[in-house]
Amino acid sequence: MDHLFETRFSELLVTYGEKIALAIICLIVGKIVINLIIGAVGRVKYFNNVDQTAKGYINSFLKIGLWVVLLIIVIQILGVPMASVITVLASAGLAIGLALQGALSNIAGGVMLMIFRPFSVGDYVQASGVEGTVRDITLFYTTLISPDNKRITIPNSQVMNTTVTNLSSEKLRRVDLDFSVAKDETPEKIQSLMLEAIAKTNKVLQDPAPFARLTGGNDKGMNFQARAWCKSSDYWDVYFDLTQNITEAMGENDVKAPAARVIQA
Incomplete structure (x- = not known):
């Protein structure tokens, strides 16, 4: 019995061992070739003229296409008839279709x-409840880098089915x-202080003109809003500098905060 098993095992090893070894070698060499092709495409002069957004997507599409070709070659080396593979795929078509529904939607x-x-690589966007700088757009996913350096991956289908706010698309932001x-402060005084602080803030544009007005209030205090325009790239610098400058101006001029609300016991 043991001799029969050893004989049968030897026959299988002789019959399929060479094909398996050749398939493994082909897979390894194919992976190296794919990387070389991707690298070569990236060095093509015409490809360098393509913008970063399309470049990432093309790279992703090309890489997946080459891997599909490689896997088909490996299957043929193993001696599996493509007709049989297609038959199996057709038989499992419904299940595969459902499984790939999300992937196809992402493509x-x-x-x-x-x-x-709606955006390009390098833009700062808000989408699907998250926000960050667009790192790349691949065949299936869009990758963002959050302000605190977290990588956020969003399926492309989800990006297309949600509201996208591109905060970098325009040259100016407010x-x-x-x-x-x-309540007892003078509106004109507060407005004047805010406008002076805005004028002293670096990177604030004078056209469109800055804005500072009373916008509402209640029995405890008054609400004011300051609006200032700047280049989109300077937004956060202006935001923090303006917050500090207006706060300091009010402190230096003894502007009182709204009265605390008294809670009855």
């Missing part, structure tokens, strides 16, 4: 992102800041 979403271009002061 379609990626194509739509390339066509309509900084809006709200402040509250005591």
